[in-house]
Amino acid sequence: MKATRDWFGDALVDVAADHENVLVVNCDLASATKTTQFKKTFPDRFFEIGIAEANGIGVAAGLAQEGYRPFVASFGHFLTGKFLEIFQSVGLNNAGVVLVGTHAGLAIGKDGPTQMGLRDLALMRSLPNVEVLQPADGVETRAMVAYAVTHDRPIYLRLCRQPQREVHDQDYRFRSGHPDVVRQGTDVAVVTMGGMVPVVLDAVELLAPTGPRPTVVNASSLPLDVSATTDLLKQHRHVLVFEDHFIRGGLIDEVGRIVLGLDRHVRFDAWGVDDYGQAGSPEELYERYELDAPGVASRIRAATTNSPEIGDSQR
Numbered sequence: 215m216k217a218t219r220d221w222f223g224d225a226l227v228d229v230a231a232d233h234e235n236v237l238v239v240n241c242d243l244a245s246a247t248k249t250t251q252f253k254k255t256f257p258d259r260f261f262e263i264g265i266a267e268a269n270g271i272g273v274a275a276g277l278a279q280e281g282y283r284p285f286v287a288s289f290g291h292f293l294t295g296k297f298l299e300i301f302q303s304v305g306l307n308n309a310g311v312v313l314v315g316t317h318a319g320l321a322i323g324k325d326g327p328t329q330m331g332l333r334d335l336a337l338m339r340s341l342p343n344v345e346v347l348q349p350a351d352g353v354e355t356r357a358m359v360a361y362a363v364t365h366d367r368p369i370y371l372r373l374c375r376q377p378q379r380e381v382h383d384q385d386y387r388f389r390s391g392h393p394d395v396v397r398q399g400t401d402v403a404v405v406t407m408g409g410m411v412p413v414v415l416d417a418v419e420l421l422a423p424t425g426p427r428p429t430v431v432n433a434s435s436l437p438l439d440v441s442a443t444t445d446l447l448k449q450h451r452h453v454l455v456f457e458d459h460f461i462r463g464g465l466i467d468e469v470g471r472i473v474l475g476l477d478r479h480v481r482f483d484a485w486g487v488d489d490y491g492q493a494g495s496p497e498e499l500y501e502r503y504e505l506d507a508p509g510v511a512s513r514i515r516a517a518t519t520n521s522p523e524i525g526d527s528q529r
Contacts, residue, residue, distance in 0.1 A: 215377035218408070219316045221355035222373055223248030226285065227255050228356075233363045239274045239286040241267050247287035247316045268296045271311070275303035278310040283363055289322075290315025290331030290372060297337050305341045310366030313338075314373065318348070319409060319458030319487075320500055321376040326493030331372070336463020338370040339436060345390065346436040348372040350411035351380045354434060357388035374409040376496060381411055381432070391439035393446050397430035402518055403450040405431040405469050410458050410505065417510035425511075426518045428454075436468055443472050447480065454517055455484040456510055483517045485510075 230236040230252065237259045244250045244262075253260040263270040267288050274284040286293070293315045294300070304311045318331040338346050345367055349355040355373075362369050381396050393405070397415060406414045411432050418428055429450065433443075447453055453473055457465040466484040473482045487503055500506040504513060 219373040221352040225356040225359035237284045241288040271299040274311045275309040285312045287314040290334040294334040316373045323496045327491035348408040353382040394432040399427040399429040402428040404428045416507035420511040457486045461486040
């Protein structure tokens with residue numbers, strides 16, 4: 215088990231060996247963002263900016279305009295906190311920067327809400343030409359990094375701090391925007407992303423053998439393909455979303471808009487972080503916000519137990 219930030223560091227070195235235009239713009243966080251090995255391997259392609267994310271974004275945008283593929287790495291909270299610079303330098307110029315935001319969600323623990331990436335999805339989703347990627351494991355991280363160097367579209371790569379087990383095998387192929395079904399079930403679709411994918415899978419096991427048997431969907435890249443997601447969700451009568459992010463502006467909103475467009479009635483429920491976050495151990499925080507396996511299982515059970523019959527269901 216490794217964190218997706220660790221897998222990212224390994225994958226970046228691998229792709230850079232074949233793509234000489236790949237650079238790293240670092241904001242004094244090489245150890246935390248796992249770009250240290252890149253620095254050792256390709257010192258001439260590593261630019262240390264210091265604790266200056268706004269400047270790093272500007273430097274990366276300039277490098278992208280000259281044909282390079284820069285990865286600018288920092289904590290997701292700090293990086294997207296420079297939203298004006300991202301909007302002006304990356305978004306408006308359609309600059310091919312890969313913004314790498316680590317320490318997503320509650321797992322940063324005792325450092326608390328001043329450093330938690332809990333509103334980054336909402337910010338980055340608002341930019342019409344920025345693609346958001348959040349891998350669920352090492353296999354998907356490698357696939358996403360390989361994908362990111364094949365084009366020059368602006369990307370926000372959201373990475374976790376907590377170790378995660380593999381949920382994909384080596385035959386997995388990443389398709390941008392396509393909902394990835396990691397467990398096939400019936401009646402209920404549970405949609406999530408990133409570090410919540412293995413948690414939801416564990417929660418489903420806790421529901422067995424007498425509880426609901428949900429389909430588990432890894433929505434690892436946004437915007438979601440509306441057609442593919444619609445075809446998947448309309449096969450179910452109940453859709454639930456869990457995300458390690460504020461309840462507004464992130465995956466919940468993305469999926470909710472698609473549910474509203476379905477040509478049949480589907481009940482929709484969702485859960486995420488409903489305040490600014492707190493300080494504590496990751497275990498304590500996930501338990502507090504019911505985003506650990508028992509909490510997710512409890513919410514799935516409650517939502518499906520109270521779910522109306524199909525003829526009376528709600529959008």
